[in-house]
Amino acid sequence: MSKTPLRPPLSEEVVAKLQSAVAKGRWKVGDRIPAEPELMAEMGVSRGTLREAIKALASTGIFEVRRGDGTYVRATSEISGTAQRVYRDHSDQDVLQVRFALDTQSARLAAKAADAKVVEQLRALLGQRSEAWGNRDYPAWAKADWKFHLEVARASGVPLMHEIYESFGDVFHGTKMVQRLADGFDGCLHEGHESLVDAIEAGDPEAAARTVIKNLDYCMSWMP
Amino acid sequence: MSKTPLRPPLSEEVVAKLQSAVAKGRWKVGDRIPAEPELMAEMGVSRGTLREAIKALASTGIFEVRRGDGTYVRATSEISGTAQRVYRDHSDQDVLQVRFALDTQSARLAAKAADAKVVEQLRALLGQRSEAWGNRDYPAWAKADWKFHLEVARASGVPLMHEIYESFGDVFHGTKMVQRLADGFDGCLHEGHESLVDAIEAGDPEAAARTVIKNLDYCMSWMP
DNA sequence: TCACGTTTAAACATTAGACGTTTGATGTTT
DNA sequence: AAACATCAAACGTCTAATGTTTAAACGTGA
Numbered sequence: 001m002s003k004t005p006l007r008p009p010l011s012e013e014v015v016a017k018l019q020s021a022v023a024k025g026r027w028k029v030g031d032r033i034p035a036e037p038e039l040m041a042e043m044g045v046s047r048g049t050l051r052e053a054i055k056a057l058a059s060t061g062i063f064e065v066r067r068g069d070g071t072y073v074r075a076t077s078e079i080s081g082t083a084q085r086v087y088r089d090h091s092d093q094d095v096l097q098v099r100f101a102l103d104t105q106s107a108r109l110a111a112k113a114a115d116a117k118v119v120e121q122l123r124a125l126l127g128q129r130s131e132a133w134g135n136r137d138y139p140a141w142a143k144a145d146w147k148f149h150l151e152v153a154r155a156s157g158v159p160l161m162h163e164i165y166e167s168f169g170d171v172f173h174g175t176k177m178v179q180r181l182a183d184g185f186d187g188c189l190h191e192g193h194e195s196l197v198d199a200i201e202a203g204d205p206e207a208a209a210r211t212v213i214k215n216l217d218y219c220m221s222w223m224p
Numbered sequence: 225m226s227k228t229p230l231r232p233p234l235s236e237e238v239v240a241k242l243q244s245a246v247a248k249g250r251w252k253v254g255d256r257i258p259a260e261p262e263l264m265a266e267m268g269v270s271r272g273t274l275r276e277a278i279k280a281l282a283s284t285g286i287f288e289v290r291r292g293d294g295t296y297v298r299a300t301s302e303i304s305g306t307a308q309r310v311y312r313d314h315s316d317q318d319v320l321q322v323r324f325a326l327d328t329q330s331a332r333l334a335a336k337a338a339d340a341k342v343v344e345q346l347r348a349l350l351g352q353r354s355e356a357w358g359n360r361d362y363p364a365w366a367k368a369d370w371k372f373h374l375e376v377a378r379a380s381g382v383p384l385m386h387e388i389y390e391s392f393g394d395v396f397h398g399t400k401m402v403q404r405l406a407d408g409f410d411g412c413l414h415e416g417h418e419s420l421v422d423a424i425e426a427g428d429p430e431a432a433a434r435t436v437i438k439n440l441d442y443c444m445s446w447m448p
Numbered sequence: 449t450c451a452c453g454t455t456t457a458a459a460c461a462t463t464a465g466a467c468g469t470t471t472g473a474t475g476t477t478t
Numbered sequence: 479a480a481a482c483a484t485c486a487a488a489c490g491t492c493t494a495a496t497g498t499t500t501a502a503a504c505g506t507g508a
Contacts, residue, residue, distance in 0.1 A: 007469080007470095007490095009291065009489090009490065009491095010490075010491070011279070011490080011491090015283070035458075035459060035460085036459075036460070037459090045491080045492090046491060046492045046493075047492085047493090048272050048275075048490095048491070048492075048493095049490080049491060049492085051272075051276060051460090051461090052275060052276055052279045052490095053279075055235065055276045055277075055279055055280050055283075056279050056280060056282070056283035057283070058280070059239070059280035059281070059283050059284055060283055060284060065460070066459090066460080066499090066500080067233065067459080067460045067461065067498075067499055067500075068458080068459055068460060068461090068498070068499030068500030068501075069458090069459065069460080069499080069500050069501065070458090070459065070460080070500090071459090071460085078306070079306070079310065082284075082302065082303070082306045085302075086302075086303055086384075086387070087384070090383060090384040094382045094383065094384045094385070095384060097329065097333065097380070097382045097384070097385060098326070098329075098382070098384055098385055098388060100329060101325045101326050101328065101329030101330075101385070102322070102325050104325065104328060104329065105321065105322075105324060105325030105328065106325075109321065156321070158318045158321045158322070159314060159318065160310070160311070160314040160318045160319060160321070160322055161318070161321060161322055161325070163310070164310075164322060231461095231498085231499095233460090233461065233462095234461075234462070235461080235462090259487075259488060259489085260488075260489070261488090269462080269463090270462060270463045270464070271463085271464090272461090272462070272463070272464095273461080273462060273463080275489090275490090276461095289489070289490095290470090290471080290488090290489080291469075291470055291471075291488075291489045291490065292469070292470030292471035292472080292487080292488055292489060292490090293470080293471055293472070293487090293488065293489080294471095294487090294488065294489080295488090295489085
């Protein structure tokens, strides 16, 4: 008797199919996916198996199942779904404190891994940031600011640092920040950001960290 | 007709029960939970519902289901489950860099929130740490060291900081660290930890941060 | 026409039972 | 002792039926 080549659980295969369908854009965020009977036929599995797969993706935040209505796509990846759920249970200030922890270490590491090309890119982003502020285009300013900090995290040379840092994006993107900053805020120290890049270029980790801390302390003083 | 008070899905209730059971320590990491029929009876639900709940927790990394064998606890919370999956794809050094980011900020915040009672507890943990090192009981030393750092994170007064920090626990708990440290390592600066507590007690954030950085740089020099 | 209650079809929720597959342990043979 | 055969326990999957909830369609009266 020849042994069957060891079958992995069908439900996992279904999870993979659904997840890739979402990732490939077959259904976009907000869409309702086909009803269970239809998916059963398409995937060729029973209802229980399909439901287990859907439940799994729902628990990671990718799907939201609404009884009597249907199943909707709520996120495109697991990390953003989990991060949102974790952050949601904490205050904005607390989330910022963690983000700041990563900011400081990123700056320190980026200074150690100083790279002319990266420095140039950072200066370019700072240019956009400054320009947007000049035009009073606050959404553009927020976007440029975020891209700058994200780039510093990448420059740390630690992919995990960048990945976690990125998970904050969905939380801060266009939220209260922009609104609060609009009235009376002075752009969170343009010079502060310049001197951060200077420190990175000079390869001085401690100066870079000091600069970040100075900026952040100032920023925090504007938060409620 | 009076409306029934809107019942949430049973499976979610089961998810909550299982999750809290894990959180409360009824089953520890590595344990095998009771078989499906037994849990069905205990929770009072059908097999399908129970399996959906288990599948949900498995997809977050809290459970691992092994066909033909049983279901095992692999993490104590969702964040640690996700974290493990995320960390697995990165080097130990990279994970450490992130942990260090949190260490530094925790120390800074702890110094600002200086509290006599917490300081006393930290000193007590340092005592255990030092004693274990003297007895060459490396597992106990590692445990005490971990508890100390975890307590600093808690002392930051930012629950999210402690939560994320804790997610590193399952990764480092009794792993290569201990083995590597055993040969030729000198305990990662006992005085360094003392002076950290001193800085926290004095309420000097910058001194606390400096101390941590000094300790960590030294520690990193022992890593491959 | 508009507002509001009712009906209805669609979709998810749950249960029950049966059978298949895989795994780890046990016992047997060599 | 090592290799093999057997067995019970546990998870994997399927089928079928019924209950609950939702959103939309419908209809009626103001």
